[in-house]
Amino acid sequence: MTQQSVEPRTSPEDAGPGSRVPAGRSWLDRYFHISERGSTVAREVRGGVTTFMAMAYILLLNPLILGGKDVHDQVLGQSGLITATAFAAAATTLLMGFVGKVPLALAAGLSVSGVLASQVAPAMTWPQAMGMCVVYGVVICLLVVTGLRELIMNAIPLALKHGITIGIGLFIALIGLYKAGFVHQGTATPLSLGPGGQLAGWPVLIFAVTLLLIFMLQARDVPGAILIGIVAGTLVAITLNAVADIDPKSWSSGPPELTGGAVSSPDFSLFGNVEFGGWGDVGVMTVGMIVFTLVLAGFFDAMATIIGVGTEAKLADDKGRMPGLSKALFIDGAGGAIGGVAGGSGQTVFVESATGVGEGARTGLASVVTGLFFAACLFFTPLTAIVPAEVASAALVVIGAMMMQNARHVDWGDRSVAVPVFLTVVLMPFTYTITTGVAAGVISYAAIKAAQGRARDVGAFMWVLTFVFLVYFALNPIESWLGVS
Numbered sequence: 001m002t003q004q005s006v007e008p009r010t011s012p013e014d015a016g017p018g019s020r021v022p023a024g025r026s027w028l029d030r031y032f033h034i035s036e037r038g039s040t041v042a043r044e045v046r047g048g049v050t051t052f053m054a055m056a057y058i059l060l061l062n063p064l065i066l067g068g069k070d071v072h073d074q075v076l077g078q079s080g081l082i083t084a085t086a087f088a089a090a091a092t093t094l095l096m097g098f099v100g101k102v103p104l105a106l107a108a109g110l111s112v113s114g115v116l117a118s119q120v121a122p123a124m125t126w127p128q129a130m131g132m133c134v135v136y137g138v139v140i141c142l143l144v145v146t147g148l149r150e151l152i153m154n155a156i157p158l159a160l161k162h163g164i165t166i167g168i169g170l171f172i173a174l175i176g177l178y179k180a181g182f183v184h185q186g187t188a189t190p191l192s193l194g195p196g197g198q199l200a201g202w203p204v205l206i207f208a209v210t211l212l213l214i215f216m217l218q219a220r221d222v223p224g225a226i227l228i229g230i231v232a233g234t235l236v237a238i239t240l241n242a243v244a245d246i247d248p249k250s251w252s253s254g255p256p257e258l259t260g261g262a263v264s265s266p267d268f269s270l271f272g273n274v275e276f277g278g279w280g281d282v283g284v285m286t287v288g289m290i291v292f293t294l295v296l297a298g299f300f301d302a303m304a305t306i307i308g309v310g311t312e313a314k315l316a317d318d319k320g321r322m323p324g325l326s327k328a329l330f331i332d333g334a335g336g337a338i339g340g341v342a343g344g345s346g347q348t349v350f351v352e353s354a355t356g357v358g359e360g361a362r363t364g365l366a367s368v369v370t371g372l373f374f375a376a377c378l379f380f381t382p383l384t385a386i387v388p389a390e391v392a393s394a395a396l397v398v399i400g401a402m403m404m405q406n407a408r409h410v411d412w413g414d415r416s417v418a419v420p421v422f423l424t425v426v427l428m429p430f431t432y433t434i435t436t437g438v439a440a441g442v443i444s445y446a447a448i449k450a451a452q453g454r455a456r457d458v459g460a461f462m463w464v465l466t467f468v469f470l471v472y473f474a475l476n477p478i479e480s481w482l483g484v485s
Contacts, residue, residue, distance in 0.1 A: 032101055032363040037315070039362040044103075047361025048369025051105050053224040055352040055370075059085055059377060060230060060392040061399075062108040062345060064179060067389075070121040070129065076343070079267040082381045084344030087266070090374035092335040092347040097367030100328040103313055103356055104306060105370045106335050109348035110399060111168045111434070112298045114175065116345055119433050120290055127275040130340040132287075134274060136294035137336025137346060143295075144329045155461035160441050162406040163421035164296060167428035167437045169403025174429040176396025179252060179389050180207040201250045203390040206237050210394035218398070226395050233391035252389045266378040270343025289472050293435040294336070294346065302332045302349045313357045416452060420445035439469035 029035050034044060063081035089107035096104050112133070120129040142148075177183040181204045186192030194200060199208075210233030217225035237256045240246065248255045306328050328349070335347030356366050412418045424441030428434050446458045446466040458466075 028365065032365045034363050034365065037362040039360060041365065043360030044363055044365035045369050047103060047356035047359040048366035049356075049373070050223060050359045051103070051350075051353055051356030051361070051366065052370045052373040053227050055105060055107055055350045056373075056377075057226045057230055057392070057395045058089065058107040058110075058350075060387045061110065061395055062113055064389055064392045064396075065110065065113040065117050065175060066345060068117050068121060070126045071124055074126060076126055077267065077269060079264075079381050080270040081344065083266045083268060083378055084270045084339075084342045086374050086377040087268075087271070088335070088339040088342040088344040088347050090371045090378070091342070092331065092338055092371075093367050093374060094371035095334070096328065096331050096349075097364035097369075097371060099364075100331050100367070101364035102306075102315065102328055103361035103363060103366040104328060104349050104353045105356070105367055106332065106347045106349050107374070108339060108345040109298050109302075110172055110396070112294060112336070112339075112346040112348065114168065114171055115290070115293050115434050117175075118171075119293065119435060123286065123290075125275065127273045128277075130270075130274045130343055130345075131276045132290055132294060133340025133346045134276075134337045136291050136298060137333055137338070137340065139291060139295055140298065140333030140336060141330055144326065144333055155459050155465075156442075157417070157445065157462075159410055159417040159421055160424060160445060162409045163424035163441055164434075164438060165403050165406045166410075166421070167425040168434060169400040169406075170425060171400075171428045171432075171434060172403070173397045173400025174432075176393040176400065179396075180204060180393035181252065181390065182207060202240055202244060202246050203237075203250050203252070203388065206233055206240070206388070207390040207394050209233065209236065210391050211397055214394060214398050215401075226398055229398075230387060230391055230395055233394065234387045237388050237391055238386070254388075256386045256388045262383050263379055264381050267381065272341060273343050274341055285471065288468075289435050292468075293438065296434075296438060298332075298336055298346050298348045302329075306332070306349055313362050315362065416445070416448045416454075419448060435472070439472055442466055442469050443473075 025035060028041065032044070034041060059082055062085045063076075063078050066076055066081055067078065069075055085108050089105075092106040096102065096106060116129050116133070120132055124132075174183070178185075181194060181201070182199065184192050184195045186197070194204065199205070210229050213232060214225055214229035217228055222228065234256060241251075241255050241257065246255070306325070332347075332349050339345050339347040356370070410417060410421050420441040423444050424437045426437075427440050428437035431437070442462065442465050446455075446462055449455060449458045
């Protein structure tokens, strides 16, 4: 695929065979090229609403993932996180709709948030972590503008890309299981089934019921299965909390109660809380690895999602080119910076956009509708805050299971592929860092290819990455040798 993109078609002649563009179209039709792409305003609205329903769970999951402590034991307020998540999703999705003019919705990337919570925040403050989001967003924008994205995409083997997605899925699932109390940090073993090796308490039961319900709804291809499961689980939790004698401390995020009204003013306390200084305490190499990991987490999935959804919407040609592709990629990169400034993590294109396309969405008008719904959520923070962590965690496990589907694309019979993918997948959750999995996969891929006498197949860029990751693993002895604390 080349860097050049096919711009939106603006004339009836370019509308494609069989398309009819009526005369006297409205400005809405002309601006979004609705008739030219064989759609209607009603379809676009329906598609936008469907996409929102399919991805609204992010308003609950993102605050859950980012609810941990930073290096100074500081935490981000839940109401501020919900506002930041909704605002950033609304801003980037509206931008995609009005500028990109394609049916793609954006919100906080779970993989990006996972990196921030597990790797970045433990090493620096939350404002500095959000600063890293801004940096990685700018990097992606530069990659798009300069065309270097093609070099990176072509250099990393497809199997490793699938392995990264699978590993992130397992990592996210582990976070969900742990936050729900289903998996516990054991005493005799590193991890165990609940405290003391057994499950106990109503909250973990609600998690299990919610998880099974979502899987059952998905098995029946019910649209918005994740959101429906979360709503149902929350209602069950509220009912049980009201009628049963449940210890308030057993709920990891507090009992599911609506203490005030359903409507409130947005909490913009995290907006603009970004710092770019103090990274010297972490080390230049560590900062570089963090940026690289965030780029991996936010860039490759978005690239595949944009092309995949565009193809599903019949906007892409046989070479994968689609109207406004470069604009869409640039906006996706800008989402990292927008999310960092908002305080809600980097934004990326969601694969749930395909649900709106399935309802007939073909233009950016659908994204505008989705963005407006996210904007409306700014005023309903109390409603989202009552969802218990145990219910929201079930959705994390479901997302992890969905990302595991990439395993079918891996040739497990080829050791030069299977071993690097295996190391990438298992080391992400086992070490609780995404960078370690990527590093092990890159190094093992280059080493096995060299052992097979196929070192040239690795490629120059992959060898550079191999050297960088070797330095990453040997960072501690290197710093000691250089006398750097």
